[in-house]
């Protein structure tokens with residue numbers, strides 16, 4: 001048995017982590033549970049990345065100190081992971097003393113050995129990504145990663161001699177094909193970043209203070225990525241030679257989203273090389289969970305609150321959906337319809353139903369007691385063979401981190417067992433005077449398949465395996481069994497008294513769906529000249545929180561034109577929140593396109609995108625209209641700049 005040190009990225013404290021964030025952590029949790037189950041010594045680390053300009057600005061906007069700001073949010077993040085039953089062994093906060101002190105020591109050492117030197121930085125900075133960019137790396141003057149505005153930064157800074165280690169890193173990557181996975185991300189790193197030549201990295205800032213000060217020059221704070229990446233070793237006690245550090249470093253796996261592979265496969269290995277430490281065995285960059293309109297993000301207004309989903313559907317359906325639906329490594333799109341379909345098909349119809357019907361038959365035909373099987377026949381053997389094959393396929397998939405394929409392998413066994421029941425027809429055997437022994441073999445095969453499936457599901461589902469064992473009447477907790485023996489065919493003891501309960505996965509009815517729609521208003525229409533409803537007494541009132549969910553922003557119209565074959569619609573290109581968007585609006589009978597170009601208007605920025613006449617509309621503009629059908633755009637009284645918030 002080996003050891004398995006596994007990390008997730010440490011999360012930026014954001015007041016609403018969405019289901020996309022939960023994806024990284026749930027996948028990591030399944031891997032951690034699997035390695036524990038097969039007997040590896042596991043250390044699973046997650047945490048929060050709490051310094052930097054972005055956090056300082058958010059705290060200022062909220063009128064609180066950065067520390068108070070992060071404390072509140074981190075408590076929520078910890079609660080969310082508890083809700084998901086994430087089995088992390090440690091949770092590191094970069095504001096903890098153990099981390100801050102260690103990062104200062106790391107910085108001191110790199111400076112003393114000449115890897116860090118003082119100079120002046122002049123270049124571009126993307127605050128949302130906390131990333132430095134060269135002029136030539138920008139795309140249309142924007143951050144090449146997130147497409148948002150960058151800021152010109154000119155300040156005294158310390159620099160890390162990245163270039164000194166570039167050749168060694170390229171060699172390491174070439175000699176260890178497993179180091180960056182999937183392979184497409186490896187090629188991207190080598191071809192786009194390493195081969196064109198590495199610039200020295202700016203590793204300190206002076207224009208804000210929310211960070212770890214450099215001991216020998218405290219007006220500088222350490223660059224947030226150098227600070228954050230170090231968490232993977234400071235959490236183990238580095239630079240002290242702790243037992244934890246000696247046992248677990250290097251990590252077997254850093255699991256990260258694809259947008260931060262660059263930091264983990266270029267900066268991080270170089271920092272480690274400079275510290276004389278071995279590199280992690282693998283960095284795996286998984287894809288994104290996307291929603292209509294692209295990657296889930298708060299500024300797009302398309303976030304799905306995971307806590308709401310768990311409250312509505314239960315934990316295991318959400319974990320199952322995340323792990324099963326998205327081919328690991330690729331992007332996957334989230335829809336609530338798919339979540340419901342998966343739950344109803346796989347969990348309710350296949351697994352839940354297999355348990356319920358098996359126990360009903362054991363109750364009816366054998367008094368609720370697991371019978372002793374007779375000699376297995378060809379048909380039974382097919383199920384046993386499928387069980388062995390599923391176990392093999394599952395462990396092969398897990399070794400490649402293909403959690404979705406691991407689940408597919410397990411559910412092949414579940415489907416085979418359902419088909420087996422139809423083929424073996426225990427109800428017919430029960431009627432045959434000499435069918436008793438055969439009936440017992442079939443009932444046993446059904447129940448044993450369920451016992452085994454529960455063992456195989458341990459890494460993925462946290463409540464279901466125990467529920468299955470409980471209904472089967474099996475003592476103990478599936479996750480705590482020795483995997484080698486628990487995954488052998490025949491572990492179920494004849495004579496066990498079953499405890500049939502309610503179906504473990506009731507089917508989800510459609511009406512449950514509405515409540516967890518993204519945080520956007522329900523109407524998806526762009527504005528039209530429909531007269532407003534006359535004011536009614538008793539009209540529904542909303543709270544200030546309801547209003548705060550609507551993100552109203554000033555947008556600047558860059559282009560406007562009529563939509564072909566429509567006398568009502570105009571297609572506008574507007575600038576809002578640092579990006580360009582298309583809005584299709586029903587105002588063509590009231591405004592000429594050229595009247596609008598250059599004007600500032602007001603838009604709902606977090607409205608779910610919709611298609612109108614085949615054109616994507618990414619927001620809605622505001623206009624007032626009266627009963628005579630007159631319409632006027634809502635516009636700021638003075639020019640204020642695209643992106644300004646309307647409240």
Ligand code: MSP
Pocket residue numbers: 008009010011012013019020021023024049228229230231255256257258259260287288289290295296297
């Ligand atoms: N703080 C940095 C990581 C520092 S690690 C030394 C960071 N934090 S984050 O909060 O923005 O992201 C945390 C994780 O959530 C990342 O792996 C990121 O890829 C993941 N996800 C955020 N949105 C996601 C989706 N929509 N889909 C899948 N994963 C996504 O980056």
